[in-house]
Amino acid sequence: MVASTETVKQVQELGADRYKYGFSTDIEMDMAPKGVNEDIVRMISAKKEEPEWLLDWRLKAFRAWQEMAEPEWAKVAFPEIDYQDAYYYAAPKSGDKPKSLDEVDPKLLETYEKLGIPLREQEVLAGVEGAPKIAVDAVFDSVSVATTFKRELEKHGVIFCSISEAVKTHPELVRKYLGSVVPFTDNKHACLNSAVFTDGSFVYIPKGVRCPMELSTYFRINAENTGQFERTLIIADDDSYVSYLEGCTAPQRDENQLHAAVVELIALDNAEIKYSTVQNWFPGDENGKGGIYNFVTKRGACRGVKSKIAWTQVETGSAVTWKYPSCILQGDGSVGEFYSVAITNNFQQADTGTKMIHLGKNTTSKIISKGISAGRADQTYRGLVRIGPKADGARNFTQCDSLLIGDKCGAHTVPYIESRNPSATLEHEATTSKISEDQLFYCLSRGMSAEDAVGLIVNGFCKEVMQTLPMEFAVEAQKLIGISLEGSVG
């Protein structure tokens, strides 16, 4: 009992100052008027110089959105969102689109430097010899500011650019796949995104190409009262492979900001997409004030035979998380994987999980979810595994483990398991426990501090997921786990 009393005290003492990305950049912004209506949608589309079909699609989405009800089934509670009290378009002011990084506002570059995101290719090259290269698309509020290593990628036929650019340069691909995995009617948040999405990344890996470097997008919400609505579309053609990383931060602000993104992945025959996220949006302060509402729809379609989509997520930020990266396993022999670590502390709430929809024969899926709840946080794993009548020989394995730190937090598991095929095999396992006194004692008796011990034990608890992250991300994620749980155990 003593330990848990101390825990509560420590958590209370813990300032939000540990969120080191909480600074904001003072930069001149181009903002649309507050609120959302058809004119705003038209304005965004016009700013992006979009073709008619895309504007029509946005308007259709907007009209559907007005009719749609908020999803209410998730175990999260927050005041009703006033959609008219936010800006839907905010872009750093600059004359023409910068042709090279030298033309980009130095303040922007500084921001990314502070965040530790190298936008200057030479800096990466000047680093340790043999250091892996990562191409980055940096999205600042509503627009993509820079995409690195484009030329090198072009040599391999890989298209990696902002989605606004792709609409202009590769309209046929965008038109074919946009909304094909997440239709705008999917849910209210995805619908709003379809109407007002401002930017995001586009990736196309041609047939037989193994993408020579990790691709990465870095999302930054900066402006006050803005919502961020980015849209990511990744297409891996036959026999290709790509690993994609996504990171996100936002300044520390008192009001809640909305982030409603949509990510669509398409894997064709024998293609593999590995999508990793380290989500570190501002979680709000220790009293639950401020923080990002992270309402994200992520879905991948394994359309081809033996295709594979693997989602890995480390969720440490956001005041409220509502996110279910899913796989639709259409192609025979296709594989879906979901690895997740979610950490909630203070007043954070997270309702996250996955959906694995088995349609093709011999499809397999694996779900490993590790949830850690501390402070007064509430966390839910919500998942669906559905085996269709034609999915002969399908297999699923699910493991959800929750760890509770302190007696004021909650951890919940809500899996839906549906099978309509006798040749399918499904296994689901879930446990909830606390850090054992024995493990703590063992570490402490070897001279570790309580905090280091908890960090070590939690990292061990999450090991299976951390191993699936690309190396440079794993290091960051490991540190983040330590920071997120700082002071949660006495």
Added chain:
Amino acid sequence: MSAATTDTLQILLAAGPGPGVGPLHDLRDAGRAALAKTGLPGRKTEIWKYTRLKALDGVAWTGPDARPEIDGDWIDAQAGFRDAWRIVLVNGRFDAGLSRLTDLPSAARIAPLPEAAGAHGAVAAALGQLANAERFPMVALNAACLEDGVAIGVEERALLEKPIHVVSITAPGAQPVAAHPRLLIRIGAGAQATLLESHLHLGDGAPAFTNAVLEIIVGEGARLGHYRIHDGPENALFVATTAVSVAGGAQYDAFALNIGAGLARNESMYKLDGERAEIAVNGAYLGVGGAHIDNTTFIDHARPNCQSQETFNGVLSDHARGVFQGKILVRPDAQNTDGHQMHKALLLSGKAEVDAKPELEIYADDVRCGHGATIGALDADQLFYLRARGVDEQAARALLIEAFLLDTVERIQDLAVREAFAEALTGRLRALQSSLAHGEAA
């Protein structure tokens, strides 16, 4: 609520006794009022996600009056357990003539519900407390149509040497019948008792709807074994809502066996309401033809140092559908909780379906909670093992199915009940052997 279900509700209410007088009228009025707000469970009700009561629609339901003749020998043959005190309910009404309550010790009181509620303030006060009409529409429907039922009381520290056997028969005559059996069972502190429930069906083909509600209060340090068997034909709908509160140091052991061919839903709530309470809630189901069998349980760990254990195994053949929803709630103060749950299902046919939703909701940190769920076909290795030892395919399959279901029956603490349930199950399996052997209806 759709127009069809609104009509259905009106028909069901009209078949009931209507608002009126008597000791139960408060409950009836409250039930009607709750239904006026919620209506019958529909598509939007999350806890009814996998089970629809569409079969209730479009049937001219009537009340319990018209019933065929029932003789005691038929009950003996169907319900077994001859050596038990027997309470018979026909279409929800207590039938003293068919019941067998001679030599009941004075420590056990069994009385029709209106009489007991009129005579004992405690009975009237307890009714509707655990099974809340405002939260559960089917409880509200039961209350709205309530005219009879049985109250069972076991005095403190009494040890009942024989089980109490409730035989609830839904017997449509020529007309479709809707029955709403209701039981209130209070086990005094330190008492020990066994409660058996057999839900039977007697009729010539008219549809039958049973909507039973049981409220069970287990006093401090008491022990109750509670075992239910349900059987019925294809056009029988069976819904039972059971709400149990278990006081400190008490033990409650329950088992539900479902072998009916129609729709069956067992929704049960268990509240561990005192320290060191222990419950074991197990069950088995066998669905063939168009059967739909739903076991929905909610285990509420409200106090520290309690234990719960739950295991359900099910076998589904033909185009049967199985549903298992099991939730464990651990409240903020319920430290040192042990809660374990397991659901396993075997799918024998390409048209069968199973939906499972095991759920944990945990607000205390010093807990050891877990659930598991598996769904699959018969294990090919196990089949091979038996075949290699000269057992033919059909017998090998039958053996594995039987072992799979008996695995949970083994958990019944009462030996006599365990044997009787095992027999009922194996008897049914043998009768179905040829169709189960191939996984499809013959």
